[in-house]
Amino acid sequence: MRLTFDEQATETIIEQIKKDLRHREDLVIRPVKINEATIYFCYLTDTVDIEAIAIETLKQRFVIEKKRQNSDALYYACQEMGPTEKEQTPRDYLNVILNHQLLVVCESAVSVSIGKSHHRAIGEVKTQEVIRGPREAFTESVVVNQAMLRERLKNKRLMFQTLTLGTETKTDVKVVYLDGTCKKKLVDDIVKRLKEQPLEGILESHYIETLLETNVKTVFPTVYNTERPDVITAGLLEGRCAIIVDGTPFVLMVPALMFDFLQSSEDYYQRADIASAIRILRVGSFFVALLTPAVFLALTLFHQEVIPTALLVSLAAQREGIPFPAVTEVLLMEITFEILREAGVRLPSAVGSAVSIVGALVLGQAAVEAGIVSSAMVIIVSITAISNFVFPSYNLAISVRLLRFMFIISATLFGLIGIVLGLMLLAFHLTTLDSVGISYLSGFAPYDAEASADLWVRERLDKRKQLFQLKTVFKREKVRKR
Structure with a gap:
């Protein structure tokens, strides 16, 4: 029996591929002869596992299917190698090759998922380390991250909705939620926000984060990011959504409340x-x-009567001979600490911590001995800097660092009254924020006794009515319109 082949259809597809990828030096088109x-x-x-291409098996299966006059002979023959899909258009051919998969062409085109993995192995958490708890962290592979969530x-009811975002990068993004626990309206709102503002490229999850923010005029983070699978799993059980972006180990989670960052x-x-303490x-x-x-400046500049006499005399003696006003001292020390902090982060880990700590001690001591700043000011700024390291979330720490300068200015101008006014404006601002339609202070403002039980303190797990109490917030509160 003579087998018939549509050579013209094959040549058309191959010519289209060569035309679209003519500039690619790494393009491989490998012909294998089979009968006519x-x-x-x-x-x-170096993107496809060559050893997985079972050529002889493919040829035999292809001939068998052809003898049966099966129009999908190539599709069934390729199934021996791995997950297979039929491709219809030139755009499909291009996407398969650029996504590091194998495209098999003979009369029609079929993609086979036997691409090599070029991602690093699962490692330990770097940004949110714990003394007790899981050590595994997400990787840059969206497939690996999806598998890690399925394992936990x-x-x-665990659902993954796949999107391809970025007109140029074609980045895989997965919206993850627990069906029946997470509100369908919340998922639809997130997907809509991601689709309605197309970006040219998505290189990291922050690109997605900007699409989910409803209020950009704030220094507070409204989207939570983490590289810990256990944190995302707990969030899914609470009724939240996670967004996995290919190419970054940081997975996003929304809604994010103020207390999540604490x-x-x-x-x-x-x-x-x-844990409560x-x-x-x-x-x-x-x-x-x-x-x-800010409080130190307000007391020393406007409200000296509040300071005990002995302490006030000591502070005055320390400031004798200091050439700068107190506010200049604070700003000088704060900016110096910020420079040292950034230097410690950017330097290699072996020397970064040593530079930041030793540099702060040496500069602080030298500044006091030179009469540029007072000893009390060094202590105040040091306590402030150390307190900033307590926050588990780096995003919240940055927000506090920026707001601190605003309170310093208000205290310099108006004293304690300026601080009180600043706190009132801050409280008003926080009550107006939301994260994908959920109030930023949910459980606290508006107050919910059941939902707020896990905000300030942590109850014993065997005493709680519901293990993941933030379900209460997400079930009761309606998603606001954008």
């Missing part, structure tokens, strides 16, 4: 009383990091 026809394997160099949440996953891996310490550190320099 030729099968072409098209891929990019073995539930048939909590750590380790709070649930420790005793309830210890640490949470209260973080809240206290928030106000210390935000207000300490």
Whole structure:
């Protein structure tokens, strides 16, 4: 029996591929002769597992299907190699090759998922380390991250909605939620926001974060990001949505509340009383990091009568011979600490911490001995800087660092009255914020006794009516219109 092949259709597809990728030096088009026809394997160099291409098996299966006059002979023959899909248009051919997959062409085109993995192995968490808890962190591969979530949440209601965003980068993005726990309206709102503002390229999850922010005129983060799979799993159980972006280990989670950035996953891996004490310490550190320099300036400039006499005399003696006003001292020291902090982050880890700590000590001591700043000012700024390191979230720490300068200016101009006015404006601003339609202070403002039980302190797990109490917030509160 003579087998018939449509050589013209094959040549048309191959010519289209060569035309679209003519500038690619790494394009491989490998012909394999079979009877009167030729099968072409098209891929990019070092992106396809060549050993997985079972050529002889493919040829035999292809001939068998052809003898049966099967119009999808190539599709069934390629199934021996891996997951297979039929491709219809020139854009499909291009996307398959550029996505590091194998395109097999003979009369028609079929894609085979046997691409090599070029991502690093699963490693330990770097940005949100804990003493007790899981060590695994997300990687840059969206497939690996999806598998890590499935491993922790073995539930048939775990849903992944795949999007391709970025007109040039064609980045894979997955919206993850727990069906029946997460509001369908919330998922639809997130997908709509991601689709209605197309970006040219998406290189990191922050590009997606900007699409989810409803209020850009704020220094507070309204989208939570983490590289910890256990944090995302807990969020999904609470009714939140996660967004995985290919090419970054940082997974986004929304809605994000103010108190999420003051909590750590380790709070649930420790005793309830210890975790509650640490949470209260973080809240206290928030106000210390935000207000300490401003309160010091307000008391020394406007309200000296509040300071004990002995302390006031000591402060006055320290300031004798200092050439700068107190506000200049504070700004000088704060800016110096910020420079040292950034230097410590950007330098290699082996020397970064040493430069930041030693540099702060040496510069502080030298500045005091030179009579540029007072000893009390060095202590105030040091306490403030240390309090800033208590926050589990780096995004919230940056926000506090920026707001601190605003309170310093208000305290310099109006004293304690300026600080009180600043706190009132801050409270008003926080109540107007939302994260994808959910109030930023949910559970606290508006107050909900059941939902707020897990904000300030952590109850014993066996005493709680509902393990993930933020479900209450997301079930009761309506998603605001954008």
